[in-house]
Amino acid sequence: xAPGEPTPGxxxxxxxxxxxxxxxxxxxxxxxxTDTTARIxxxxxxxxANTAAWAAAAGGAEVRLLARVGADSADWHREVLQRTGVRPxxxxxxERPTAVVISLVNGAGERTFVTDRGASGALGxxxxxxxxxxxxxxxxxxxxxLFGAEGRALxxxxxxxxxxxxxxxxxxxxxxxxLREYGPSRFLDLLGGVDLLLPNLAExxxxxxxxxPEQAARxxxxxxxxxxxxxxxxxxxxxxxxxxxxxxxxxxxxTALDSTGAGDAFAGAFLAxxxxxxxxxxxxxxxxxxxxxxxxxxxxxxxxxxx
Numbered sequence: 001x002a003p004g005e006p007t008p009g010x011x012x013x014x015x016x017x018x019x020x021x022x023x024x025x026x027x028x029x030x031x032x033x034t035d036t037t038a039r040i041x042x043x044x045x046x047x048x049a050n051t052a053a054w055a056a057a058a059g060g061a062e063v064r065l066l067a068r069v070g071a072d073s074a075d076w077h078r079e080v081l082q083r084t085g086v087r088p089x090x091x092x093x094x095e096r097p098t099a100v101v102i103s104l105v106n107g108a109g110e111r112t113f114v115t116d117r118g119a120s121g122a123l124g125x126x127x128x129x130x131x132x133x134x135x136x137x138x139x140x141x142x143x144x145x146l147f148g149a150e151g152r153a154l155x156x157x158x159x160x161x162x163x164x165x166x167x168x169x170x171x172x173x174x175x176x177x178x179l180r181e182y183g184p185s186r187f188l189d190l191l192g193g194v195d196l197l198l199p200n201l202a203e204x205x206x207x208x209x210x211x212x213p214e215q216a217a218r219x220x221x222x223x224x225x226x227x228x229x230x231x232x233x234x235x236x237x238x239x240x241x242x243x244x245x246x247x248x249x250x251x252x253x254x255t256a257l258d259s260t261g262a263g264d265a266f267a268g269a270f271l272a273x274x275x276x277x278x279x280x281x282x283x284x285x286x287x288x289x290x291x292x293x294x295x296x297x298x299x300x301x302x303x304x305x306x307x
Contacts, residue, residue: 009135016048016142018067054268056085124150143174254292261300
């Protein structure tokens with residue numbers, strides 16, 4: 001920590017994507033060239049925004065979100081975030097619409113995404129302010145931020161500013177498709193200064209080439225010189241630190257309706273627990289319970305309090 005820099009606080013700052021989700025629950029397989037009956041709803045989403053909302057729902061920590069949103073729905077997104085307990089710092093884009101994700105969810109609760117990154121893809125260094133780090137104890141970056149040039153520049157700057165204050169930095173890799181497109185090695189090279197990585201198993205396999213979860217967790221933690229919390233869905237979580245396995249945490253009982261946002265729910269509760277002083281394995285238990293709650297409802301956020 002540089003002389004004269006503030007010491008870390010207890011708030012969580014999340015930086016990344018804010019999205020309007022169009023969720024379609026279809027009990028039968030999609031049929032080309034005709035109609036497939038579905039339950040369709042429009043909901044707030046985005047990995048970063050979801051993580052912030054679940055962290056706020058876990059309680060204990062002040063949670064902030066830096067994101068870029070289109071003028072078309074900025075007021076709605078701001079109001080929903082505030083009702084979930086998040087302090088939003090939204091940069092309103094007058095030229096690009098809010099990012100949209102169409103989430104196709106089958107009868108088993110598994111989902112397929114179709115994505116238009118919109119305003120979120122333009123989040124960059126110009127949107128940063130050092131005041132965002134006041135009283136912050138952890139900076140969390142959505143992996144989606146790292147798949148565009150502006151986002152990478154913002155992430156690099158934010159990591160440097162966080163390091164100057166002794167603030168830990170975590171990353172959720174976010175997307176198997178984007179990881180493959182960008183390149184696993186190139187992505188890993190971006191993680192200097194990161195002390196916590198929160199991939200799911202599919203992402204860890206892409207990043208390491210290892211099929212076995214223990215090998216993937218150990219290998220990734222050794223490569224990144226950090227704590228890796230491997231999200232395994234119905235199998236719980238696996239933790240490794242600097243190449244050594246710390247232990248496994250069982251999943252909480254759940255009836256899966258929609259897996260959208262389950263990994264974000266895990267990450268949010270895990271980070272909130274860490275900031276409250278929990279050890280990593282204990283925090284992972286909180287993450288598993290939050291993930292179980294998430295898969296039992298439709299959409300990627302905890303239900304906000306009614307106005």
